[in-house]
Structure formats: structure tokens, C-alpha cells
Amino acid sequence: MLELAWLIPIFPLIAYTLIIFLTKKSKSISVAVALAGIVASLVISIGVLVETIQKGITMAEPFEVAVKWLRLSAIDKYTGLNIDMGILIDPLSAVMMFVVTSIATLVIIYSVGYMHGDPGFSRYFAYMSLFAFSMLLLVIANNFFEMFFGWELVGLCSYLLIGFWFEKPSAAKAANKAFITNRWGDFGFMLGIILLYINFGTFNFGEISRIIGDGASGVGAAILTLISLLIFAGPMAKSAQFPLHVWLPDAMEGPTPVSSILHAATMVAAGVYLLARGFVLFNESTETLLFIAYIGGITAFIAASFALVQRDIKRILAYSTLSQLGYMVMVIGVGSITAGMFHLTTHAFFKCMLFLGAGSVIHAVHTQDIFEMGGLSKKMPITTWTFIIGALALAGIFPLSGFWSKDEILLATHQAGFTGLYWLATLVAGMTAFYMFRLIFIAFFGEKRTDHHAHESSPWMTVPLIILAFFAVFSGWGLVKMGYGSMVFFGHPHHGEINLGIALISTVFALGGIVLAWLIYYRKIVDTDLMKQRFRPIYNLLWNKLYIDEIYEWLFDKVMLGVAWLCNQCDRKVVDGIADGLGDTVRHTGGWMRFMQTGSLQNYALVIFGAIVIIVLLMATPVLGGVIR
Amino acid sequence: MITLEYYLILAAALFCIGLFGAVAKKNAVAVLMSIELMLNSVNINLVAFNRFLAPSQLVGHVFAIFVIVVAAAEVAVGLAIVISIYRDRFSTEVDNLDWLKW
Amino acid sequence: MMPTIVFGVLSVIIIGFALAMVLSKNLVHSAIFMAATFVGVAGIYLTLSAGFLAAVQILIYVGAISILMVFGVMLTRRGDISASNLFNKRIISGVVVSAALFIILGRLILTSEWFPSSFSVPESTVGPIADLMMNAYVIPFETAALILLAAMVGAIILAKGARRTR
Numbered sequence: 001m002l003e004l005a006w007l008i009p010i011f012p013l014i015a016y017t018l019i020i021f022l023t024k025k026s027k028s029i030s031v032a033v034a035l036a037g038i039v040a041s042l043v044i045s046i047g048v049l050v051e052t053i054q055k056g057i058t059m060a061e062p063f064e065v066a067v068k069w070l071r072l073s074a075i076d077k078y079t080g081l082n083i084d085m086g087i088l089i090d091p092l093s094a095v096m097m098f099v100v101t102s103i104a105t106l107v108i109i110y111s112v113g114y115m116h117g118d119p120g121f122s123r124y125f126a127y128m129s130l131f132a133f134s135m136l137l138l139v140i141a142n143n144f145f146e147m148f149f150g151w152e153l154v155g156l157c158s159y160l161l162i163g164f165w166f167e168k169p170s171a172a173k174a175a176n177k178a179f180i181t182n183r184w185g186d187f188g189f190m191l192g193i194i195l196l197y198i199n200f201g202t203f204n205f206g207e208i209s210r211i212i213g214d215g216a217s218g219v220g221a222a223i224l225t226l227i228s229l230l231i232f233a234g235p236m237a238k239s240a241q242f243p244l245h246v247w248l249p250d251a252m253e254g255p256t257p258v259s260s261i262l263h264a265a266t267m268v269a270a271g272v273y274l275l276a277r278g279f280v281l282f283n284e285s286t287e288t289l290l291f292i293a294y295i296g297g298i299t300a301f302i303a304a305s306f307a308l309v310q311r312d313i314k315r316i317l318a319y320s321t322l323s324q325l326g327y328m329v330m331v332i333g334v335g336s337i338t339a340g341m342f343h344l345t346t347h348a349f350f351k352c353m354l355f356l357g358a359g360s361v362i363h364a365v366h367t368q369d370i371f372e373m374g375g376l377s378k379k380m381p382i383t384t385w386t387f388i389i390g391a392l393a394l395a396g397i398f399p400l401s402g403f404w405s406k407d408e409i410l411l412a413t414h415q416a417g418f419t420g421l422y423w424l425a426t427l428v429a430g431m432t433a434f435y436m437f438r439l440i441f442i443a444f445f446g447e448k449r450t451d452h453h454a455h456e457s458s459p460w461m462t463v464p465l466i467i468l469a470f471f472a473v474f475s476g477w478g479l480v481k482m483g484y485g486s487m488v489f490f491g492h493p494h495h496g497e498i499n500l501g502i503a504l505i506s507t508v509f510a511l512g513g514i515v516l517a518w519l520i521y522y523r524k525i526v527d528t529d530l531m532k533q534r535f536r537p538i539y540n541l542l543w544n545k546l547y548i549d550e551i552y553e554w555l556f557d558k559v560m561l562g563v564a565w566l567c568n569q570c571d572r573k574v575v576d577g578i579a580d581g582l583g584d585t586v587r588h589t590g591g592w593m594r595f596m597q598t599g600s601l602q603n604y605a606l607v608i609f610g611a612i613v614i615i616v617l618l619m620a621t622p623v624l625g626g627v628i629r
Numbered sequence: 630m631i632t633l634e635y636y637l638i639l640a641a642a643l644f645c646i647g648l649f650g651a652v653a654k655k656n657a658v659a660v661l662m663s664i665e666l667m668l669n670s671v672n673i674n675l676v677a678f679n680r681f682l683a684p685s686q687l688v689g690h691v692f693a694i695f696v697i698v699v700a701a702a703e704v705a706v707g708l709a710i711v712i713s714i715y716r717d718r719f720s721t722e723v724d725n726l727d728w729l730k731w
Numbered sequence: 732m733m734p735t736i737v738f739g740v741l742s743v744i745i746i747g748f749a750l751a752m753v754l755s756k757n758l759v760h761s762a763i764f765m766a767a768t769f770v771g772v773a774g775i776y777l778t779l780s781a782g783f784l785a786a787v788q789i790l791i792y793v794g795a796i797s798i799l800m801v802f803g804v805m806l807t808r809r810g811d812i813s814a815s816n817l818f819n820k821r822i823i824s825g826v827v828v829s830a831a832l833f834i835i836l837g838r839l840i841l842t843s844e845w846f847p848s849s850f851s852v853p854e855s856t857v858g859p860i861a862d863l864m865m866n867a868y869v870i871p872f873e874t875a876a877l878i879l880l881a882a883m884v885g886a887i888i889l890a891k892g893a894r895r896t897r
Contacts, residue, residue: 599727602660606652606821606828613831616839624838631738631778633847637840639742639775643749643768645833650753653825655817658803659758662765665796666749669772672784680779681845684852687859690784691868694860697791698875702882704796708803709889715807716892724819 001047002055002063006087008044008097009136011037012104012129019126027121031112034125038108038132042101045094052094053482059489062090064142064206079201088142088205091487092341096139096273099348102471103265104132106464110356111257113460114363124164124255131157135266139273143203144193147277151189151234151270155182158267162254174253181247185237189274192230196281199223209280221285228281228288231274239271239325242299246549248322252314252368256359259314263321264352272328272344276337276488283335293333297421300326304431308438309542312368313358316439320394321351323428327409330421336412338489343405345484346476350393350402353468357387360457360465361443373443379455382462384444386469391440393472395433395510398503401476410502429506433513441521636677643670657711657721661704668700737778745771758804758815766797780852783860 015037023029057063066086074080108128115124134157138150155178163175193203199219200208235241240248248268252259262268275282275292282288303322310316324347332340360383365373377384393402406429413422456462519525532539544550617624643666650663672693679689715721745768752764769792776785808815853859864872 600724601726602652602654602723602819602821605648606824609648609652609832610824610828613828613835616835620835620839623842624835631734633845634840635738635742636775636779638837639745641833641836641840642746643772645829645836646746646749646753648832649825649829652828653818653822654753655819656758656815658800658807659761659816661803662752662761662800665765665792666752666768669769669792672788673772673775676776676779676781676784680781680852681847683850684848685850687853687856687863690781690856690860691863693781693784694787694864695871695875697787698879701791701796702878704799705882705886706889708799709886711803712806713889713892719809721807 001044001051002089003065004044005048005063005089005140006065008041008048008101009133009140011040011044012133012136013037016126016129016133019122019129024122024126030122030125031108034108034129035105037129038101038105041132041136042098042105045097045101048089049094049098052089052091053487057090057094058487059090059092062088062093062206064088066142066204079198081197083145083203084143085146086142086204087140089140092273092276092337093139095341095345095484095488096269097136099345100132100135100139100265100269103348103352104128104135104261106468107257107261107264107352107356110260110359110461110464111255113458114257114359115255116458116460118255120164124161127157127160127164128258128261131161131261131266135270138270142205144196144205144278145203147274148189148193151238151274152186154267154270155179155186155238158182158251158262161258161262162251164254164258168253171253174247174250177250178247181244182237185234185244188230188233188236192227192233195223195227195230199227205277205280212280212284224281225285225287228278228285229291231278231281232288232292235271235274235329236295237271238274239268239329240299240322241271241295241326241329242302243548245299245303245322246545246552249315249318249545252312252318256314256355256362259318260352260355260359263318263355264348268321268325269344269348272325272332272340275329275332276341279332279337282332289333289335291333293330293418293421296326296328296330296333297424298326299323300330300428301424302326304428304435305542306545307435308431309539310435311371313361313370313373313439313443314355314368316370316435317351317354317358320354320432320436323432324351324394327406327425327428330425331409331412334413334416334418334421336408336416338484339405339408339412341488342408342479342484345479346393346401346405346472349468349475350390350400350472353386353465353472354390354394356461356465356468357383357390360461361387363457363461364455370439370443374446375444377444380457382456382465386465387444388440389469389472391436393476394436395514396429396506397433397510397514398507399473399477401472401474401479403503403507404476404480406506407499407503410506411499414499414502426506426509430509430513433510434517435513437514437517438521441517445522633677633681636673636681640670640673640677643667643673655722655724657714657723657726658708660723661707661711664707665700665704668696672696734778737774741771741774741778744768745775756816757813758808759801759812761816762797762800762804765800766793769793769797781856783856 012034015033018033019030023033051057052063064086066084068082069085070081070083072081108125111124111128115121118124131154134150134153136150138147138154141147141150159175159179162178163172165171166175196208197203200211202208202211237244237247248263251262254262282292300323303319303326307316307319307323310319324343328340328343328347331343360380361373361376362368364380364383365376367373389400393400396402396406410422410425410429413425520528541547647663647666647670650666651660654660654663675689675693675696679687683689711721714726718725748764748767748771752761752768755761755764769788773785773788773793776782776788804815
């Protein structure tokens with residue numbers, strides 16, 4: 001199976017091409033093509049995963065195949081350029097590919113029900129296939145350049161899918177916002193890999209880690225810090241870390257399955273995956289790691305606090321994704337890619353499920369405001385129960401998957417000696433439980449608030465939910481038993497023993513959050529409106545997301561447009577002025593000189609002979625001065 | 630004794646008179662006549678050089694004949710042009726022929 | 732003594748008729764003066780022992796070109812013939828440039844050193860000219876024939892007026 005691994009990204013690409021160019025007209029054939037492509041990838045990636053485990057392929061000795069793609073030989077002092085296209089199979093990429101393909105398969109199945117009757121039905125599945133291809137290319141890449149290729153494609157697909165309903169202005173705006181925000185990160189990433197190539201002479205992950213491992217790279221610590229910080233700009237945008245997180249909540253404008261795949265497996269996971277893949281670089285710079293850890297921690301906390309007050313079901317989930325991504329980035333920053341990737345895996349399943357559940361709800365009640373829902377539990381039992389399972393998993397309740405991965409994170413943070421971050425993360429765990437159950441108690445229980453005719457969704461939508469619920473329950477425990485820590489690791493294997501104290505504390509916080517939510521929103525022991533009144537400033541701050549969007553808007557409107565205005569003026573007045581001035585001078589001189597052009601032949605003859613006289617005078621002066629013999 | 634210089638001075642005078650006529654006359658036919666004068670002065674020069682500097686070879690004569698040929702052709706074409714313009718404009722005044730500008 | 736007198740008379744004829752041609756206000760008179768000038772030049776050729784050229788000069792210039800000029804005058808002139816050949820506004824500058832050129836040329840001619848040959852001109856110039864024309868200069872000769880042909884065709888087309896193609 002390993003030899004076939006290169007086919008994993010290819011199948012969705014073929015599906016995309018077929019749909020776009022051939023089968024676009026027929027909805028059913030397009031769906032079949034998209035499904036066939038992604039299922040084929042799923043099958044191969046399962047095979048690859050199994051074989052990776054069986055053959056004992058480790059992070060240190062991966063299976064790598066590459067073909068030459070671009071060779072520019074060195075000329076004089078300029079280094080050449082060697083770019084490969086290759087595949088790199090190690091536990092990290094094998095697990096990631098399994099996650100991506102399985103989630104993508106389930107989301108595509110779900111979309112058949114969700115997108116039913118949409119005019120852009122076939123286009124949607126084409127984009128989905130392209131999205132899967134891009135992410136798989138990114139994952140399977142064996143060098144930074146190829147990864148960047150996939151990285152940009154992922155950005156493009158997210159743009160296409162977020163703006164899928166582009167006739168809606170808000171969707172078009174959200175797509176632009178996502179794309180532009182990501183551009184900042186991509187730019188940093190690109191500068192980073194260029195600098196990397198200049199210093200290391202290769203893009204290849206393996207070679208870079210060998211060079212660093214030998215300690216003979218001759219690359220200064222400052223340069224390494226710069227490179228790793230620049231590369232981290234990529235994940236900061238793609239995985240929506242503070243302060244580049246602003247695009248992710250707006251990305252909710254796309255169809256819900258898009259949000260689901262975006263949040264679970266493809267877009268945002270790419271950043272975390274890059275952190276894990278390039279960890280050997282980040283590990284070389286203490287400053288970068290510290291920066292990553294604190295950015296992650298800040299994001300986790302800020303996003304969780306935003307989620308506390310949101311009313312839109314998808315926005316709550318979006319901020320929870322932000323918060324969980326903050327966890328992952330933070331724990332990679334403290335030095336454990338095992339915990340980060342573990343959480344990425346489990347989170348992918350339950351977050352995907354939560355989004356699909358939210359989509360199911362939205363599909364049924366046609367609103368996204370949780371205060372307009374209420375009492376859905378009786379009407380939509382499957383959705384409700386899977387949603388609750390997801391929420392429990394997200395809150396980290398034993399024995400669901402979230403518990404295991406969150407415990408890993410807290411443990412790793414604690415062991416690495418980041419006590420402050422550890423307590424922050426624990427607090428965030430409590431907040432997570434609170435806002436998730438706030439959502440559940442408001443949306444699914446209580447009385448019906450508005451007149452809606454909710455009904456359970458079609459099997460196309462519920463079956464993926466049930467499958468995902470299964471993963472959400474068992475993936476954590478299962479992966480721990482399968483020895484995830486001894487598969488995906490950096491340096492030395494990591495055996496996640498459950499630290500009873502830490503597990504207990506986080507569970508207490510999570511349960512505390514749930515109970516609080518139950519008291520406030522189910523039993524209504526306090527008046528929420530009164531609390532809103534009393535804590536008006538804090539509420540406003542959180543409701544407006546710390547005014548970060550407004551700050552950006554101000555920056556854009558005032559600073560950037562100001563600079564642009566200056567540049568414009570400079571261009572118009574100075575640069576154009578010089579060019580125009582030259583032109584005007586020539587034209588005016590010409591306009592004045594043209595009166596010499598009388599058009600009269602006799603005048604020309606006169607001038608010619610006058611000139612001859614003058615020339616002869618000039619040239620023959622010595623002769624003319626001679627004496628007549 | 631008439632030397633080369635006499636002939637050259639005579640040719641120069643004829644040339645300058647022709648030049649003056651070519652530049653200062655209004656009528657196109659008169660301009661053509663003046664140009665003939667200039668060509669004639671050149672011929673005088675050629676023959677005089679041939680006579681005084683290299684009399685054994687008659688290259689100067691041959692040259693003069695070619696000049697005459699060209700002059701004849703020039704007069705024929707020039708007059709045809711003048712007639713053509715005249716037919717177009719009812720004028721042979723060179724000053725009116727100032728299309729050679731912007 | 733004789734050649735000097737002959738040269739002086741011819742010079743006076745040439746310069747005088749040339750000036751008369753340029754200064755005359757009547758175009759027909761100008762044409763006649765021009766023919767006289769050409770005759771003078773033919774005389775100059777004779778003093779230079781270029782008999783063949785003198786004949787050619789008479790034939791072509793006096794016989795052909797002058798007649799052509801008169802035809803040109805006849806075909807293009809209407810109105811008062813006595814004021815048909817006036818000066819334009821460039822008369823002053825024309826005089827200045829011409830005079831300057833003459834002075835410079837004269838000065839150059841007089842200050843230059845010439846190296847006259849001691850050989851004499853052959854008795855008959857027709858034979859040697861024919862020899863040169865048909866041997867050394869046969870290609871220019873043929874080209875001159877072509878030029879004359881082209882000039883003839885061009886003159887006919889121009890004078891006839893090209894038929895406007897629609």
C-alpha cells in the first residue's frame with residue numbers, strides 16, 4: 001500500500017477535474033464521482049496507516065519517495081534551486097491523511113443531504129474534492145515547497161467554499177476576509193521558506209532535520225529564530241491564532257458542511273500540521289517556542305471568552321474551534337507535538353460532528369440564533385444526542401475522546417513547567433464546558449421560543465453524525481491504547497500516563513462549567529438579562545470580540561488608506577510629474593520649433609547652403625587664412 | 630595664360646547665381662532653370678579638372694555626360710511634376726507648395 | 732593672348748546671361764537667356780578642347796532642355812507674362828548665402844595648390860570617350876539608359892495625370 005500512497009491526493013484531484021469538465025450537468029453523477037474519489041483515497045490511506053503501524057515506520061525513518069521537479073544548477077555565487085515533488089509517509093502524515101480522508105468522506109456524504117436542491121450542487125462537490133486534494137497534498141508533501149503549494153491551494157479552496165453563496169454580500173466579504181487574512185500568514189511562510197532555502201540549501205524535511213541534527217548547519221541562532229518565526233506566521237493565519245483569528249468566525253458564511261470540514265480536518269488543521277511537521281526547526285529556537293506557546297494560550301482563552309456571549313450557533317462553535325486550536329498550538333509550543341496532534345485528531349471528529357449537528361439544526365429551523373430555537377430535543381433526537389456527545393467530548397468528560405487529548409495537553413504543559421499556561425488551559429476547559437452546555441440548554445431544551453417546524457434530518461445527514469459520534473466517543477481511548485504517543489512524537493516517544501491529579505482537576509472544572517450552565521440556563525436561578533446589565537462593559541467587550549475587527553478596520557481605513565493616499569499622491573505628483581514634465585517640455589519645445597518647418601523647399605535649400613557655408617568656414621578656417629599666391 | 634583657377638572661379642560664380650535663382654525665385658519653372666545653371670557649372674568644373682589635372686584620360690568628360698543625362702531626366706520629371714501640380718492648383722508658385730510640414 | 736580674350740568674352744557672356752536670366756521678370760525672357768548661357772558654356776568646353784561635349788551641350792541643353800522649359804512655361808502660364816518670374820521674400824537671404832558661398836569658394840580655389848599635368852589632350856575626344864563608355868563605364872552607361880527610360884515613363888504618367896483608381 002505504501003507504494004500507492006501517492007494516489008491518495010490524486011483521486012480527489014481526478015474527481016475535481018471530472019466534475020468541473022465533464023459531469024457538472026448531472027448532479028447525481030457528480031456526487032458519485034466526488035464520493036468515489038474520496039472513498040478511494042480513504043481506502044488507500046487506511047491501508048497506508050495499517051501498513052505504517054505494521055512495518056514499524058517511525059518518525060525518524062520515514063518512507064519517502066520523490067521525483068525531481070525543478071533543477072536549476074548553481075551559477076557563480078548564486079545557489080541553484082532544487083525542488084522535488086515527493087511523498088513522505090510517517091506516522092504523522094499517515095494519521096493525518098486518515099483523519100482528512102475520513103472526515104472528508106463523511107462531510108461529503110452529509111453534504112448530499114444538506115446541499116440538496118442548491119443550484120451550485122455539482123460545483124460544491126468539485127470544490128470539496130479540490131479542497132481534499134489540496135489538504136492531502138499538503139500532508140503528504142516531503143518538502144516545504146510542495147507543502148506551500150498545497151497550503152496555497154487550501155487557501156484558495158477555502159476562499160471558494162466560504163464564498164460559495166457569493167451572491168450574498170456577507171459571504172463574498174467573508175471569503176475576501178479569509179483570503180486576505182491568510183495572505184499575511186502565507187507571505188510570512190513564503191519568506192520563511194525562502195530564507196530557509198538560502199541557509200540550508202534544501203526544502204526537504206528529512207534533510208533539514210539531518211542538517212540540524214548534525215549540528216553542522218552553520219546557521220546562526222538568530223537566523224533560525226527568524227526563519228521559524230516567519231514560518232509560524234503561516235500557521236498563525238491558517239490556524240487562526242490571535243491576532244490573525246478574525247477570519248474564522250466570519251467563515252461561517254459558507255455552507256455548514258464547509259465550516260465543518262474547514263474546522264475539523266482541512267484548513268485550520270494545516271497550520272497545526274505544519275507546526276508538527278516542521279517542529280525540528282521550531283525546536284531550535286527557544287524564543288519561537290515560547291512565542292508559539294503564549295500565542296496559543298492567549299488564543300485559547302480569548303476565543304473561549306468570546307464564545308461565552310455569542311448567540312449564533314455556528315459562531316459559538318467557531319470560537320470553540322479557535323480555542324481548541326489555541327490549545328494545540330500552545331502544547332506544540334511547550335514542546336509536545338504528540339499532544340497537539342492527538343488533540344487535532346480527536347478534535348477533528350467531535351468538532352466535525354458538532355458542526356454537522358449544527359447544520360442539521362439549521363437545516364431544520366432555518367435560523368442560526370440559539371435563542372430562537374429551544375425544545376429541539378424531542379423533535380430531533382439523533383441530532384440532539386450526537387450533539388450532546390460532541391459537547392461532552394469537547395468539554396473533556398471521561399471517557400470520551402476529548403478527555404484523553406485534553407488531559408495530554410494539560411499534562412504536557414504542566415510537565416514542561418508552564419504553570420501559568422497550565423492553569424489558563426484548565427480554566428479554558430471549564431469555560432468550554434460552560435459555553436457548550438449553555439448552547440445545548442438554550443437550543444435543545446426548554447420551551448419552544450419561536451414557531452418552527454423542526455424535524456429530524458434525512459439519513460444522508462444523520463448517518464455521518466452517528467459514525468462521527470462513534471469516533472468521538474472511542475477515538476481518544478482507542479488511540480491511547482494503540483500507542484499514539486509512541487507513534488507520533490518528536491525526539492523520544494511519549495507515554496501518556498494519566499496523571500490522576502490533573503485529570504481530576506480538569507474534570508472538576510469541566511463538570512463545574514456544565515453545572516453552572518445548567519443552573520443558569522436550565523433552572524434559571526439568575527436572570528441573565530440582569531447579569532448582562534450589571535456586567536455591561538465586560539459583556540460589550542466580549543460581544544464585540546475585543547473590538548479587534550474594528551481596530552483592523554480602523555487600521556485599514558486610516559493608516560493603510562492614508563499610506564496609500566500618500567503613495568498615490570507621490571506617484572501622481574512626483575513620478576508622473578517628472579514624466580509628464582519631460583513630455584510637456586518636449587512637446588512645447590517641438591511646438592515652438594515647428595515654425596522652423598516652413599514646408600517650403602526653397603527655405604530648406606537656403607538652410608542647407610547656409611549650413612554648408614558655415615561648415616566650410618568652420619573646417620577650412622586654417623586654409624582660408626592662408627595667403628594667396 | 631588661362632589657368633585652372635579661372636575656370637573654377639567662373640564655375641563658382643555660375644553656381645552661386647544658380648543657387649540664388651533657385652532659392653529666391655517664385656516660379657517653379659524658373660527654379661528648374663536655375664538648377665540647370667548649377668548643373669552646368671559642375672560640368673564646367675569636371676571638364677576643367679579633366680583638362681588641367683589628367684588630360685590623358687577623359688573620365689571627366691564621361692562624368693559630364695552622365696551629369697547631362699541626369700539633368701535631362703531631372704528636367705523631364707521636374708516639368709512633369711510642375712505641370713501636374715499646376716493642373717491641381719492652377720499655380721506654379723513654389724511658396725504655395727508648402728505641404729512638406731506638419 | 733587669344734585664349735585670354737576668348738575666355739574673357741565667354742565669361743562675360745555666361746555670367747551676364749545667367750544674371751539676366753535670374754533677374755528677368757519675364758519667364759520667356761529668362762528661358763531665352765538660359766539658352767544663351769548654355770551656348771556660352773559650350774564655348775567654354777571648346778576652349779577646354781572638349782569638342783564632343785560642346786556638341787552634346789548644344790544638342791541637349793540648347794536644343795532639348797531649353798525647348799522643354801519653354802513648353803513648361805507655355806503649359807503652366809496664364810495671366811500677365813511680363814510679371815511671371817518674380818522674386819520671393821527670400822531675396823536678401825538668398826543674396827547673402829550665395830555671396831558668402833562664392834567668396835568662400837573663390838578663396839578656397841585661390842588658396843589651394845593645384846598640380847596641373849604636363850600632358851596634352853588627345854586630338855579627337857570622341858573615340859576615347861566611346862572607348863570609356865563601352866568598356867570601363869558600360870554599367871553606368873546602361874544604368875543611365877534605364878534612368879532616362881524611367882524618367883520618361885514617370886514624366887508621362889505625371890504629366891498625363893494618373894487615373895484615379897476607384
